[in-house]
Amino acid sequence: MSSEKNWNHYYSALNNIMEIYKRNCDKCSKYYEGYGKFYCGKSCALSIRIINKNTRQKLSISKIGNKNPMKRKELSDKVSKKLKGKHNSPLTEFKKGNVPWCAGKKLSKDHIQRLSESHIGLHIGNKHPMYGKKHTFEILKKISENTKIALSLPQVKLKILRGERHPNWRGGITPLRHKIWSSVMAQGWRKQCLERDNYTCVSCNERGGKLNIDHIIPFHHLLDTLKTWVDEFKLDLFDSAMQFEPLWDINNGRTLCLDCHRQTDTWGQNARK
Numbered sequence: 128m129s130s131e132k133n134w135n136h137y138y139s140a141l142n143n144i145m146e147i148y149k150r151n152c153d154k155c156s157k158y159y160e161g162y163g164k165f166y167c168g169k170s171c172a173l174s175i176r177i178i179n180k181n182t183r184q185k186l187s188i189s190k191i192g193n194k195n196p197m198k199r200k201e202l203s204d205k206v207s208k209k210l211k212g213k214h215n216s217p218l219t220e221f222k223k224g225n226v227p228w229c230a231g232k233k234l235s236k237d238h239i240q241r242l243s244e245s246h247i248g249l250h251i252g253n254k255h256p257m258y259g260k261k262h263t264f265e266i267l268k269k270i271s272e273n274t275k276i277a278l279s280l281p282q283v284k285l286k287i288l289r290g291e292r293h294p295n296w297r298g299g300i301t302p303l304r305h306k307i308w309s310s311v312m313a314q315g316w317r318k319q320c321l322e323r324d325n326y327t328c329v330s331c332n333e334r335g336g337k338l339n340i341d342h343i344i345p346f347h348h349l350l351d352t353l354k355t356w357v358d359e360f361k362l363d364l365f366d367s368a369m370q371f372e373p374l375w376d377i378n379n380g381r382t383l384c385l386d387c388h389r390q391t392d393t394w395g396q397n398a399r400k
Contacts, residue, residue: 264315271311304350307368316340316375324382331387339388340380349374 149160154171166172214220234242252258262270278287290296307313317340327334342349349371357367368374388394 264319267311267315303364303368304346306365307374310369312369312375316377316380319377320380320382323377327382328384328387329381330383333384337385339383339385341383341388341391341393343379343381343393344373345393346374 147160147162148164149158151158152163152167152171153165154174155167157167159167161167163172250256320340321338325334326338328338350368353368353371353374354364356362357364373379383391
């Protein structure tokens with residue numbers, strides 16, 4: 128009883144000193160009666176706490192170079208010397224000749240089934256953040272450009288098995304035509320032409336099926352024009368093709384089904400006659 132009286136005396140004294148607020152919390156909008164002037168409790172008050180610019184700058188400076196205590200060589204050397212040769216976790220550390228508990232064991236069918244069921248719905252179908260969405264042509268182009276920039280960095284080049292560094296490299300025998308048609312620019316150009324023609328053959332008006340996008344001015348004519356320009360200025364042919372606007376002009380493209388495309392003058396060897 129004496130302890131309760133003491134606490135009651137404490138709270139009554141606190142009420143006389145501090146003002147009790149009766150209002151709605153600025154964070155959760157919940158009605159409360161207490162000492163908080165704006166928030167109902169500590170969790171609401173801390174959830175919207177904003178660090179000012181000066182404090183943020185001080186925190187940033189404190190982590191640069193030798194000012195960060197965890198990056199000081201003297202401290203790291205002292206820690207490594209102190210821990211060297213000591214067994215900090217003898218129960219879990221690696222022991223020579225010790226056979227792991229899972230050696231030679233296989234998961235049961237029930238366990239595999241439960242694992243499979245536990246992964247259902249994780250970023251699959253409508254739960255995936257990109258479900259029902261597609262990157263626009265501009266975003267695909269930006270992704271391609273940023274990837275090229277990243278791959279051109281010397282520290283990245285040394286780690287990528289590409290070109291002469293790849294074990295399957297055979298001197299660069301991939302045809303230029305194949306490289307151009309498999310590029311992001313070609314995919315974007317093809318998609319724009321298909322959407323403009325509503326996925327319908329402009330010759331027979333058949334919708335869907337196996338559709339081709341045909342260059343009205345043949346592709347090889349445009350490529351020959353580009354080659355003369357590239358040879359004159361000594362530029363890279365593939366990079367120049369990606370920037371050659373007549374090659375990606377949607378007004379020079381038309382949607383045709385396979386049968387109609389075969390009957391045109393621009394099909395295969397017909398275009399070279």
